[in-house]
Amino acid sequence: MSIEAALRAREETLAPALTEVLARAAGRVPGFADRLAGAGLTADEVCRPGGLARLPILSKDDLVEVQRVDPPHGGLLAPDAVVARWFQSPGPLYEPQLEGADxxxxxxxxxxxxGRDDVVLNCFGYHLSPAGAMLEQGARSVGAAVVAGGIGNQDLQARAIADLGVTAYTGLPSYLKALLEAFDTAGLGADRWRLTRALVTAEPLPDSLRALLTKRVPQVRMAYGTGETGLLAWEPADEEPGAGLVLADGVDVQVCAIGTGEPVTDATEGEVVVTLLRSDYPLVRFGTGDLSGWTLGPDGSLRLRGVLGRVGQAVKVKGMFLHPRQVSSVMDDVAGVAGYRFVIDRVDHKDELSCLVVPDGSVAGETLAEEVAERVRAGLRFRVAVQVVESLGEGDGPMVDRRDWT
Incomplete structure (x- = not known):
């Protein structure tokens, strides 16, 4: 089967549910009706074969802007939708968790x-961002118990692994490495390490790190999703890694050409564009900003090739996005700063973020470094090492990514 034929088969499978969702959303959600009207489309037209591709992609920046103009959700939430939680991502971008959402x-x-016999240590954050709640819901849906670890307190988390018999992990792959080291440092004993499976996401998993982790955790698999859309694809457990990511059920995924937004039907790289099958919060043709491409698995199934890069200027650091626009919003009004640059490095399989600051002489260097660190922590939710320097030296723009993922 070709990629084009596999895509056509998936589209045919999703078509009834997608048509129902789009038709209901057009009459239920004012913001979606406005999107259709702005594109010169009717609900009937967008529901026809190929009609969805005529709707312009909605980027994350677009979503931030429509929420700013029509707060808090940009008119994209049905008036009768039942919201269980609100999350806030940098931007700010507000994301609802709806009652019954999967x-x-x-x-x-x-x-x-x-499954039911497992205890999962969930090491994604629960504060404002959705990842912690998302992965906890996933673990509970298969019957597993959850340790709500979040990020930090690794000594306590290592103790919980030993005392509670933790058998599975969800979180960043680099954080799992740190937990392994914390467990060994605490001298808890190899017989008390029962963690055998890990589902990791939100940052790349290079072969070197996978090899290190699998010495202690036999099954480490990569998954791909976003805070707005949830799980999109993952490495199947019954295959050796490297054969692509199988697509999640119940969500429409496209790879679209950069610039035109046209769906790609071969192995050409493009932006991952997602449509959720919910009429109460119709996130339709949402551009994730991630680059990927199609491939076929050993069984002939349609798969993504993983995250191959980013569209635009945003980068992911420690599992969270950082955009030059966000950096500017925090740094441009800091008194005493004549110039700055954020530098992202990768040291021992961990992201490190530093900020080079050129002072204008009006504020003492130590005071300036403390102020910048606090502004970044409060405004961007990152801890940053601030260095006061005479000049920025080589490099362009407010952010430089020096990471090597080999």
Whole structure:
């Protein structure tokens, strides 16, 4: 089967649910009706074969802007929708968790063999951002118990691994490495390490790090999703890694040409564009900003080739996005700063963020460094090492990514 034929088969499978969702959303959600009208489309037209591709892609920046103009959700939430939680991502971008919403992470965890007999240590943040709640819901959907670890307190988390018999992990791959080291440093004993499965996401998993992790955690699989859309694809547990990511059920995924937004039907790289099958919060043709491409698995199934890069200037640091626009919003009004540059490095499989600051002489260097660190922590939710320097030296723009993922 060709990629084009596999895409056509998936589209035919999703078509009934997608048509129902789009038709209902057009009459239920004012913001979506406005999007259709702005594109010169009717609900009937967008529901026809190929009609969805006529709707312009909605980028994350677009979503931030429509929420700013029509707060808090840009008119994209049905008036009768039942919101269980609100999340806030930098931008700010507000994301609702709706009653009964399924972010699909249970599909990947179930494939990994996680179930009722498991205790999952969930090391994604629960504060404002959605990842912690998403992965917890996924673990609970397959019957597993959850340790709500979040990020930090690794000594306590290592103790919980030993005391509670933790068998599975969700979080960043680099954070799992740090937990392994914390466990060994605490001298808890190899017989008390029962963690055998890990579903990791939100940062790349280079072969070198995977090899290190699998010495202690036999099954480490990569998953791909976003805070707005939930799980999109994952490495199947019954195959050797490297054969692509299988697509999650219940969500429409396209790879679209950069610039035109036209769906790609071959192996050409493009932006991952997602449509959720919900009429109460119709996130339709949402551009994730991630680059990927199609491939076929050993069984002939349609797969993504993983995250191959980013569209635009945003980069992911420690599992969270950082955009030059966000940096400017925090740094441009800091008194005493004549120039700055954020530098992203990768040291021992961990992201490190530093900020080079050129002072204008009006504020003492130590005071300036403390002020910048606090502004970044409060405004961007990153801890940053600030260095006061005479000049920025070589490099362009407010952000430089020096990471090597080999």
């Amino acid at each position: 972010w699909r992470w249970g599909q990947a965890l179930g494939d990994l063999g996680v």
